[in-house]
Amino acid sequence: AQSVTQLGSHVSVSEGALVLLRCNYSSSVPPYLFWYVQYPNQGLQLLLKYTTGATLVKGINGFEAEFKKSETSFHLTKPSAHMSDAAEYFCAVSLIQGAQKLVFGQGTRLTINP
Amino acid sequence: EPEVTQTPSHQVTQMGQEVILRCVPISNHLYFYWYRQILGQKVEFLVSFYNNEISEKSEIFDDQFSVERPDGSNFTLKIRSTKLEDSAMYFCASVSGRGSTDTQYFGPGTRLTVL
Numbered sequence: 001a002q003s004v005t006q007l008g009s010h011v012s013v014s015e016g017a018l019v020l021l022r023c024n025y026s027s028s029v030p031p032y033l034f035w036y037v038q039y040p041n042q043g044l045q046l047l048l049k050y051t052t053g054a055t056l057v058k059g060i061n062g063f064e065a066e067f068k069k070s071e072t073s074f075h076l077t078k079p080s081a082h083m084s085d086a087a088e089y090f091c092a093v094s095l096i097q098g099a100q101k102l103v104f105g106q107g108t109r110l111t112i113n114p
Numbered sequence: 115e116p117e118v119t120q121t122p123s124h125q126v127t128q129m130g131q132e133v134i135l136r137c138v139p140i141s142n143h144l145y146f147y148w149y150r151q152i153l154g155q156k157v158e159f160l161v162s163f164y165n166n167e168i169s170e171k172s173e174i175f176d177d178q179f180s181v182e183r184p185d186g187s188n189f190t191l192k193i194r195s196t197k198l199e200d201s202a203m204y205f206c207a208s209v210s211g212r213g214s215t216d217t218q219y220f221g222p223g224t225r226l227t228v229l
Binding site for chain 1: 118120147149155156157158159162170172205207217218219220221222223
């Protein structure tokens, strides 16, 4: 069975600082990996995804994530935090992209300090 | 840009009552999903639906739950007799299903409060 663990339910960084949100997964077969963002009172929006190919994936709003098979990780980073990045971030995994269910981590709430 | 819509945004009901949560997926999508998120917990898969039948369901999706696509646009989740523990945010999602790079698009959610 697949599972996702996000280290840190709350992360707080200063504006302009590096953002690092951690995600580790467990899967018996090569997974597809996703990061979704949820702004207050809104639905889940896809930030980026890894399916195959290049392990460094770039997404919207300056975010990127690197798939590291040896570490079973898919950490999300952004070089310089902006106030508008404050939101809840969810890492998710699926076996077959598109048709299969997503298994989510518990989420990380990102707070940006002025 | 096409989007998934859900109504109502907030539903308050009494324990034991039936509720129907409505979703309008993106028009040319083939796969549909319901997820829920209990306050403070992770988003959990409930059910997936394809070609007018359930393709997968979780342990949460018991006989009290049902899904339907009554016409070409709506996708509904019915809870027959609500319990206090059904209080959660319910998300609908849809996927094109035609390519290897499909993305699940989520609606804004319906917050269900069972009193």
